[in-house]
Amino acid sequence: MKxxxxxxxxxxxxxxMPHTACKNCGTYKGKQVIDTTRDMKREVKKAASADDHDHDHGHDHAEEATESKEEKAS
Ligand SMILES: [Zn+2]
Structure with a gap:
């Protein structure tokens, strides 16, 4: 490792790699240069949401927490 x-x-x-956009999140030096947000959201939804939460409220962290609780509850 260097x-x-x-x-x-x-x-x-x-x-x-330096001077290369991050293929993981699509940002380069903190700036979004590749539109991966949709894919990321889809991944998050797929991973975190068993039930259909198609309406995004803008606070994903809160939703994740709520959904975790719901999963445990049910
Ligand atoms: Zn990244």
Missing amino acids: PQNVGLCTTCQAPL
Whole structure:
């Protein structure tokens, strides 16, 4: 491992080549350069939501917490 040759994504901390957009989250130096938000949201939904929560309220963390509780409750 040579950290000098590999940068870290400032958003998701994934290793990435310098001067290259992060393929993991689609950002470059903290700026969104690749539209991966839809895919990421889809992944989050798929992972976190068993029931259909198609309406996003804008606070994903709160929803995740709520859904975790719901899963435990049911
Ligand atoms: Zn990233």
